[in-house]
Structures are given as C-alpha cells and as structure tokens.
C-alpha cells in the first residue's frame with residue numbers, strides 16, 4: 001500500500017533566450033506579449049528584450 005507518488009513531476013519550461021530548461025515555478029515570464037515566454041533569469045530576460053525588434057503587429 002505504499003503507492004509511489006512522483007513528487008518529482010516538475011513542469012519544465014525552456015528559456016527563450018539560452019534555451020536552458022528551468023522549472024516553471026522559477027521561470028520569469030515576459031508580460032505584454034501575445035504568447036508566453038519564459039526566462040531562467042533576469043539576465044536572459046534583459047537580453048531578450050534588447051534583441052527583440054519592435055513589437056510585431
């Protein structure tokens with residue numbers, strides 16, 4: 001009766017800048033976009049913002 005429950009089921013997302021996999025709970029999300037983008041940290045977030053051309057229409 002010792003049913004194994006996986007406590008390791010963490011949702012992983014990919015950093016949109018360096019493509020590293022990070023837990024969704026730790027990811028930074030960009031706001032103001034039609035789609036959701038995740039980042040492993042503010043560094044990548046900053047880079048992504050700077051690399052990003054004017055918002056697409």
Ligand SMILES: [Zn+2]
Nearest residue numbers: 015018040044
């Ligand atoms: Zn990153």
